[in-house]
Amino acid sequence: MKRFALPLLILLAACGTPQERCINGAIRDQRTLDRLIAESEGNIRRGYAYEETTVYVPVWEPCWYGPPAAEGQKPRPPRMCMDEKARTTRKAVAIDLAAEGRKLAGLKAKRNELARASASAVAQCRAQYPE
Structure with missing residues (x-):
């Protein structure tokens, strides 16, 4: 997408x-x-003014599911990988x-x-x- x-x-x-x-x-x-x-x-x-700050926060994300499970078996759990997500905060500052x-x-x-x-x-x- x-x-x-x-x-x-x-x-x-x-x-x-x-x-x-x-x-x-x-x-x-x-x-x-x-x-x-x-x-x-x-x-x-x-x-007052606003100041935007962007910080990158580590998060766990599913990144690999592996080969499909054989018929009749339980599906394999996803493999988790560390990724970073941007978080933007806005705070008031004196001017x-x-x-x-x-x-x-x-x-x-x-x-x-x-x-x-x-x-x-x-x-x-x-x-x-x-x-």
Whole structure:
């Protein structure tokens, strides 16, 4: 099942029209800044930020079942192997609200700058790939 997921995602990503793909490429950085601005605004509103930490935890997994049992015999038990599973936790951390406010102002200024710069690229995409 997992081996079909990546080709399916690649196939779905290619479904956009050429104009949509061109515009998405032109405003990719703008969308990233929008996400960062929303995160920073949330941090200021809450008064703290979230920090995600990923740790790898050892777990036992069945990894080999061996040859099938002969008819009339009990099936063989699975062989267990050690594997690692990722566990992501999110915890609240203190932030400097003044520094976060300065960061937010910088992000908004950069976003406005990118919006002006990408407007011509979006117009060019629409002219190059009319729908």
